[in-house]
Amino acid sequence: MPATALEDRALGPDLARGLMLWCIALANAHHFLDAPRVLGGYPVRKSPVDEAVTWVIATFVDGRAFPLFGLLFGYGVAQVVRRHPLRARNVLFRRALTLIAIGFAHAILLYIGDIVAAYGMLLAFGAWVVFWRDRWLLLWAAVFFVLTALPAGGALESALEGPSAAELPPDVPTLLVERLPAQLVIMFLGPIGFACPFLIGLWAGRRRWLERPPRALWVVALVGIAAGVLGAQPLALVLAGFEPVPSAGDYGLIAALHTLTGTLAGAGYAAAIALLATRVRRGPVIGALAATGQRSLTAYLAQSVVWALVFTPFLLGLASELSVAATALLATLTWLATVALCVRLTRAGRRGPFETLVRRATYGREHDAARPHEGVRA
Template sequence: MPHQQLTDRELAPDLTRGLMLSLIALAHAQLLADGGAWSGPGPSDAPLSDKVVQVFLTLFVDSRGYPLFAALFGYGMVQVLRKREPKWLKRRSWWLIVFGFFHVLLLSPGDILASYGVLALCFIGAVHWSNRRLFITAGIGAVAGALTYGMVLAAPMPVPDAASMPVDPVSSALMRISTFPFLTPLNAIMSICPLLIGIWAARERVLEHPALLRRAASLGIGAGVLGGIPQTLVTTGFLTPNLAAGTLHTFSGYAVGIGYGALIALAARGARSSTVVTALAACGQRSLTCYLAQSVAWLILAEPYLLGLSGDLSVVAASCTGLGVWALTVVGADLLSRKGRPGPAEALLRHLVYR
């Protein structure tokens, strides 16, 4: 089966997911960097190249990718409910929570699947809300999410004690799963606003309005980058972590994420079929599989009983590693697409939900 030829409207969500997975990889790869540079100040003696890349990561990557994925999830909720009864979305949500649990247990504490499942169960009725109610609730969610994660960013980063770190698979899994009851609701709170914006965008068919997309892209990315400047001063060591910078950084991340989505949707409208475009779209169509594949890579690279590279790389090297992992998932997704096969995770989820 050859590559599926996509229309502009069909291409935009898949192309967006495929591209945005690169930001997820860049963010998660920083666990390999000295000091875990994505969340706090890096080493004071870091080379200039690391500091330049750190500025880029803070302004354009950290807290900038997940809002768009949450918006795409909300967008997808509407698409599902246009074709199927709500019970199928509820079944899918419960299975996402199960997937998220095992994702944390087996691979990585940085899970978002369970949080999306919880959000879908809580906001399935939002598909029928008025626009006014959607935006008021989204605004409340934005403030709650920004303040919540702002407090996380403002808290002193603990220095890991090598003696207390898990050095075997069982201890590591137990440590990861202990974070599940805390990180799942945290990520859900942070994703309320973009999820509701995604629901609104699907209902209003925003992808069909290029003028609106252009305004959202320019204003969202521009305002978001300005809002990230104080946190950039924190991650480069000029300011100490503080609530104001962390809150503004998270709040502005919503704007950047939506701006990214609008920019890619505009690009998709005029995109011509090419090897790169079809490969990225294939990655987006198999985003669940590619997301989990990234976690497999972080497990192999970071765990002390495997390669044990956590904290050993420079920011530049960690970022290059992240992009390399993402590129491999794009190639893998493209190979599956050429054979006409879905991603294994998507196939399993579909079987469990719609059997």
Template sequence: MSIQGGPTGLSERALGPDLARGFMLLFIALANSHYFVYGDRIFGGFPTDGSAVDRAVGMVISTFVDGRAFPMFGVLFGYGVAQIVRRQREAGNDWWPIRKLLWRRSLVLVVLGFLHAMLLYIGDILAAYGVLLFLGVWALRWKDRWLFIVAAFVLVLTALPSDGSLATSSDAADPAMLPPTFLGQFADRIVAQPYIAGLGWIGFVTPFLIGLWAGRRRILERPAEHLTLLRTTALIGLTVAVAGALPVSLVVGGVLAPPSDQAGNILGPLHDATGVLGGFGYAALIVLIARRLSDRQSTVTLAIAAVGQRSLTCYLCQSVVWAVVFTPYLLDLSRTLTVATTALLAVATWLATVVLADRMRRANYRGPFELLIRRVTYRTAATRSRSSGSLA
């Protein structure tokens, strides 16, 4: 039994959203790690001078992962907010206390995101989520049509051509990403992080609003009632995402020559905008799979769902690996590892978090960061916070 108006207890959780979060953390590991690989020429975040295997792996990641995993988390983030609101309303709480609760949650995300960016990984998304939640509380009472109108408007804006959005680069490694010294990383990152947090949330607006709408209808929790919608979303979303990614991924794979700057200004936003639909498609597909597995949950299924329940802790664990492996004043392997071997590292890192999360599940222990964020959000003692936890 969960606390009245508090987080959902494990026994009350639906498998689909947790399984989606857990599996997508593999994609996030693949999406983040290749940006650390050094190359004389970089296109779309991938070195263009690697081996045939590296180019093939890069093509697969560019097609199915980059710009597709994070939008799905945006959907689940909005969905989770809708769940919080529903529980608070069912507990009899008014809108103003609910807003204050969500603002406390946003503050925790911003602070955690800042520390994460300063100490581990400048590509942090937690602070951007925090800013999005701080602003997004005003959308909680919007009618459905306004959620769709604003979501579509922002999606169209992100699809418009943008100068310098996709180009081949020969610049040296970004010191904010790969700081040469421990003290120097703070000087470089303190400048970059506010821009990332202050602007990064814009790319999550569309999936967040659609997630709010889906959460109102409990679509991911009750897939049997929405099979046609989920199947259509999975088919169309993933088809559009793959088609929209091909112009970039074929270049990454060495099949096509790099486009002109003018063409890149079109293809980059196209890759990202179609990736948002891919995020919807992945969420729908994994929930459909979870529905098939719900009556016969294996150890593997439960372990991956445990990652989803502790997605914040597992996400931060990934960053610890990136910091140790790639930071120049630590192992400094950005020039040693390739796209292919870094992908193997990403898979191994994710598998390690699966094992870790499963051990916590068996011990009936929420991740430490899940406990922290809920303690601040709900102002509950640690012993009462042993309930669900995730990035959403």
């Protein structure tokens, strides 16, 4: 089926995806830092500037970007079901297999923190639930919300671990040996953490809330973001070094609070961006962000090329040289580079290469019926 033309696409979802990719870059980059002591992916010894940057990222980005990603993913699935009601499951299964294949190659070759394969696994599950009644979607969203918010044993011990050999392999053989089992764990267990926002996004997508925002989204935006900011403070202050590291039990509690309120913040961000989209014109900046959102898979994978080049020990190997502030700057510049790439693709009337691949694998010959200047659904 032909893709939706750019001029017919709602701005809200695309704008949210474009901005989300900046948050994803900020959330990922600092986890490569290798230091004598780390806590939650941040070096323990930091400059005042690094402390401030850590607080900002831990408050507004960590544990907040990925729930937003999950919600938008579920929202996109609802759009697919709306367009293909009679063969939605078949379409979604094919898309799921394609995402698993892309994500697996991405994890082994570039970035072991890959979430594409995990979303492929989630989509394989989601293909069975897309026709559930609303109450079942919300009930299971609540179940997964509670499960992911439960305090995890060994949370402090995990937070004190630096990058593994899978993240910073010293050589190619180690890369291949260490990343395979790590990716299998992420791919099969990762969907548990994304299931709640995915189901909420699927429910909201049925109502097209991000395209036609109701007044209730103001409440979602205000409550979600406020809860995210307040709920992040106990952990953010510890990670930034403003408060001492608590006991293992207390750390598990504040980490669980951070996760729980992160899901609320993700929904709040999505609502706020959707409301913003109804009040802004598609100028150069908004258009560039929307173009990036339309090519979110390509932009996400492009970030990993930078991570691999900059941090891999047998390439530039800067994991021990950069600071938190430096990685935040690197993440921002990387995101801006992907925005520029997507703008260039838009002007050339082209989709992102990975959006083209997913669409071709999902729809086969129908892909070729779409005009090259048309947009790409998530």
